[in-house]
Amino acid sequence: MAANGGPFWLPGRHAARRPHLLARGRIAVALRTWFAAEGFLEVETATLQVSPGNETHLHAFATSLIGPDTIHHPLYLRTSPEFACKKLLAAGESRIFDFARVFRNRERGALHHPEFTMLEWYRAEEPYETLMADCAAILAVAARAAGSTQFAFRGRTIDPFVEPERLTVAEAFARDAGIDLLATVRGGAGDRAALAAGAARAGVAIADDDTWGDIFSRILAEKIEPNLGNGRATILYEYPLPQAALARAKPGSDKVAERFELYACGVELGNAFGELTDVAEQRARFAEAMDEKQRIHGERYPVDEDFLDALARMPQACGIALGFDRLAMLASGAQSIEQVIWTPVAE
16 A cells, blocks of 8 residues: 555556656656766666665665575665765766665655665766756756646745755754854764754754754754755755764865755755765774664664775765655655655565
């Protein structure tokens, strides 16, 4: 049974979804054409991975590979094609993109589905600001393919042909929450007490065991995100270093990273990095994230050592993961991600 109205295959329900599905197809064709014109090569990376990624709050589907010797080897369905794409950059590819089917557990709703399509693309030896221009172009490409003049979701709209607003995370926290965010970042780490005090002044409730990162996420969700991507898309950039994930620090800064997220109609569409290539730093970040995952969720994922070996050989690069289903949803006027997925997973 699919969410919101019964099985997707009921003729009446499928007929209602079909215009959104056809728009999805046109958008995919148009984007492939755009990437080809930009000199990108489409790649198809493996779904099975030894590690699904090492982020605290991402939950993977686990499986196993059984060899001819009947020994079971644990594997996971990927939560992102990022590790595989970066291995290809290390192998010598310079501009690549992947329409990757990815899988995430514990996620279901109007904007989430356990199986979805992640569009990722990477540029070697190019600054991450180039991806900001890519995002503006892709919004327009999707709109033209869908025959849309605006994106809409839950009462919010954007003009996809207008250049996105560019706003630093620090500017957004000051504007919408009255918090001096960077004053709570010292030596690349977050000062929990300082951010907790800011949250209290902004009227954001927090728990006693919330970390700096938890408090940051609460403020972002309650005070910042509702104001992003209204009228035009927003590029929220220069995330604080404690939220860098796989992004490198901004040159000369011990407070912010080369990371941005793309928002439209209050919906997060993309997450971009100037890619970190410091293996020791990346290993330390993975360990910290997995320790936190163990503390909160009682599990941890292995580190892909082959990925870290590749990272040491990877050129400077930038990359972005964009939720293709969400893009198709906004461009086609759908109100749920399942309206643009041909065969949603039954609940």
